[in-house]
Amino acid sequence: MKTQSRLARKVVLGAMATILTGGLSTATLAADYPNKPIQMIVAFGAGGSTDTMARIFAKYAEEELGQRVVVVNRPGAGGELGWVHLANADPDGYTIGLINSPAVEVYPFTREDTVGYSLDEIRPLANVITDPGVLAVVADSPYQSLDDLVAAVKDDPESVIISHEGVGGDDHLAALNFAEEADIGLSFVSYNGNAEATAALLGGHITAFEGNMSEAAAQIQEGKARGLAVWADERVEAIADVPTGKEQGYDVQSAASRGFAVPADVPQEVYDTLLAVTRDVVDNPEFRAEMEQLNMPVNPIYGEEYVEFIHDSHDRLKALWEKDPWVEQ
Numbered sequence: 001m002k003t004q005s006r007l008a009r010k011v012v013l014g015a016m017a018t019i020l021t022g023g024l025s026t027a028t029l030a031a032d033y034p035n036k037p038i039q040m041i042v043a044f045g046a047g048g049s050t051d052t053m054a055r056i057f058a059k060y061a062e063e064e065l066g067q068r069v070v071v072v073n074r075p076g077a078g079g080e081l082g083w084v085h086l087a088n089a090d091p092d093g094y095t096i097g098l099i100n101s102p103a104v105e106v107y108p109f110t111r112e113d114t115v116g117y118s119l120d121e122i123r124p125l126a127n128v129i130t131d132p133g134v135l136a137v138v139a140d141s142p143y144q145s146l147d148d149l150v151a152a153v154k155d156d157p158e159s160v161i162i163s164h165e166g167v168g169g170d171d172h173l174a175a176l177n178f179a180e181e182a183d184i185g186l187s188f189v190s191y192n193g194n195a196e197a198t199a200a201l202l203g204g205h206i207t208a209f210e211g212n213m214s215e216a217a218a219q220i221q222e223g224k225a226r227g228l229a230v231w232a233d234e235r236v237e238a239i240a241d242v243p244t245g246k247e248q249g250y251d252v253q254s255a256a257s258r259g260f261a262v263p264a265d266v267p268q269e270v271y272d273t274l275l276a277v278t279r280d281v282v283d284n285p286e287f288r289a290e291m292e293q294l295n296m297p298v299n300p301i302y303g304e305e306y307v308e309f310i311h312d313s314h315d316r317l318k319a320l321w322e323k324d325p326w327v328e329q
Contacts, residue, residue, distance in 0.1 A: 033093055033269075033270050033273060034065055034066070034067045034093065034094065034273075035067070036067065036094065037067055037068040037069070037070050037094075038061075038065065038067060038068070038069045038070070038093070038094050038095070038096060039069075039070050039072055039089075039094060039095045039096070040054055040058055040069050040070065040071045040072065040096050040097065040098070041072055041074055041082050041085055041086050041089075041095065041096070041097035041098065042054045042071055042072065042073050042074070042075075042082065042097070042098050043074055043075065043076075043079035043080070043081065043082025043083055043086075043097065043098060043099075043100070044073070044075050044079060044082070044100075044165070044192060044193040044194075045073055045075040045192045045193040045195060045196060046073050046195075047193070047195035048193035048194045048195040048196075048215065049131065049194055049212055049214045049215045049256075049258075049294075049296065050098055050100060050193070050258055051071070051073060051193070051195075052294060053098075053128065053129055053258055053291070053294075053296060054071050054098050055071050056287065056290050056291070056294075057128065057281055057287070058070075058071055060281040060284055060286070060287050061277055061278075061281055064277045064280050064281065065277055075192040075193060076192060077166065078103060078107075078165050078166015078167065078168070078169055078190065078192075079100055079103050079104065079107075079165070079166060079169070080107050080111070080115060080116065080117070080166075081116075082097065082098075083097065083099065083104055083107075083117050083122065084116035084117045085097075086099075086117075086122055086261065086262075086263065087116075087117035087118070087121035087122050087263060087264075088117075088121075088263075089263050090263070091262070091263040091264065091265035091266045091267075092266070092270070093262065093266055093267070093270035093271075093273070093274065095262070095263065096125070096260055096261070096262050096274065097122075097260065097261055097262075098258060098259070098260060099122070099124065099258075099259055099260070099261045099310075100169070100170075100256055100257070100258055101127075101170070101256070101257035101258075101259070101309075101310060101313060102168065102169070102170055102173065102257075102313055102317055103165070103166060103168055103169040103170065104119075104122075104261075104310070105119065105310055105311075105313045105314035105317060106168035106169075106314070106317050106318075106321070107168060108314070109314075109317075109318045109321055110167060110168045110321060110325075119310065119311065119314060120264060121263065121264050122261045122262070122263060122264055123261060123262050123263070123264045123266060123271065123307065124259060124260075124261045124306045124307045124309075124310045125259065125260040125261055125262055125271070125274055125275060125278060125303070125306065126259050126260055126275060126278045126279075126282075126300060126301065126302045126303065126306055127257050127258070127259035127299060127300060127301035127302075127306050127309065128258055128259050128260070128278070128282060128298065128299070128300060129214075129256075129257070129258040129259075129291065129296045129297060129298060129299065130255050130256070130257050130258075130297055130299035131212040131213055131214050131255055131256045131257075131258065131296060131297060132212070132213045132230055132231060132232040132236055132254070132255045132297075133170060133171060133174040133210065133211070133212060133213070133230070133231040133232075133254035133255060133256070134209075134210075134211060134212065134213045134215075134216040134217075134220075134227055134229070134230050134231070134239070134242065135149075135162075135174075135175075135178070135208055135209070135210050135227070135228045135229045135231075136201070136208065136209045136211075136216045136219065136220060136225045136226060136227045136228060137149075137201070137207065137208050137209070137225065137226050137228060138201060138202060138204070138224070138225055138226070139223055139224055139225055139226050141207075141226060143207075143208075143226075143228065144226075144228075145228060145248060146178075146182070146228050146229055146245065146248045146249075146250055147248065147249075149207075149208065149228060150182045150184055153182075153184045153185070153186065154184060157184075157185055157187070158187060159207070160186065160187065160207045160208065161187045161188070161189055161206045161207045161208075162175050162186055162187070162188055162189075162206065162207060162208045162209075162210050163188070163189055163190070163191055163197035163200060163201065163206050163208070163209050163210055163211070164188055164189075164190050164191075164197075164210055165190060165191060165192070165193060165194065165197070165211070166190055167190070168317075169256075170212075170254050170255060170256040171210040171211050171212070171254070171256070172188070172190075172210075173254060174210060174231050174252060174254030175188065175210045177252045177254065178229075178231075178245065178250055178252050181245075181250040181251060181252055182250060189206060194209075194211040194212060194215035195215070197209050197210075197211055197215075198211070198215060198216075198219060201219075201225065202219070202224060202225070208228070209225070212255075212256050213230060213236055213238065213239065213295055213297075214294055214295045214296045216239070217236075217238045217239050217295040218295070220239050220242065221238070221239070227239050227241070227242030228242070229242065229243060229244060229245040229248060229250070229252075230242050230243070230244055230245070231244070231245050231252045231253050231254040231255070232244055232253060232255070233246070233253065236295075238295040239295075257299070257301075257309075259301070259306060260274075260278060262274065275302060275303055278302070279300075279302065282298065282300045
């Protein structure tokens with residue numbers, strides 16, 4: 001396969017350069033990489049938008065790498081358990097992981113006394129998807145707009161229960177931002193992934209689903225759910241009938257960024273190989289077509305630019321936290 005040969009040449013040339021500069025052990029590893037299956041950790045349950053994206057990406061990455069890419073779901077604590085596994089994995093390039101922003105950045109300070117990883121223990125590789133937030137209710141809900149929901153909460157604060165994936169995640173922060181804009185309090189329940197939350201919404205266990213457009217779009221398009229707002233600057237084509245929060249007087253913006261990371265000490269040559277593979281997958285028209293079909297907006301950010309994106313987000317959100325900590329809900 002031409003792509004594999006191109007990548008192989010890159011690795012071998014990189015290895016030769018490292019040998020010449022004295023890094024024999026790293027070069028040997030890079031020259032032989034990959035020679036066995038690669039594990040891809042997904043920090044959320046099967047069937048959700050993160051898991052779906054991971055499995056499709058893995059299919060195309062296998063073609064580039066010439067090795068199997070095995071998706072392993074490690075859900076729990078809003079993604080934290082999976083990221084602990086990623087941070088503690090051997091830095092040999094045979095374990096990579098999906099990271100979800102902003103959750104991956106905020107747990108190190110919102111859970112400072114208990115969190116099992118730090119950002120210094122993982123190295124961001126590339127962002128792939130940026131997925132706008134959506135607030136939705138079931139199709140037969142009495143709530144037709146954000147104002148309707150706000151009025152219900154003001155009348156009976158315990159009558160509205162909204163889902164999220166974990167304190168500090170994009171959906172949780174979006175709901176808190178909405179509550180602040182509306183000057184209301186909200187009741188929350190958390191789930192290990194949007195798939196669980198969607199099932200809870202359709203089953204009548206919660207009032208509203210706060211999640212990502214890619215997860216909500218199918219339910220809205222099929223008439224099973226009604227979108228009350230998309231938290232973006234403009235309406236989204238896939239659910240064009242759903243107004244933005246701004247249109248309704250609530251200036252809320254939120255999106256989930258989904259990308260890849262590796263353990264921090266992965267050799268540079270291996271990191272570069274994985275980065276090249278990621279670029280090739282993202283540039284593949286077939287991959288992009290699958291993402292478009294699933295309403296997942298492709299928004300690549302590569303290498304050091306992505307590292308800066310994650311760390312800048314951490315610093316900005318930590319400053320907000322120190323000013324006004326989010327309540328554990």
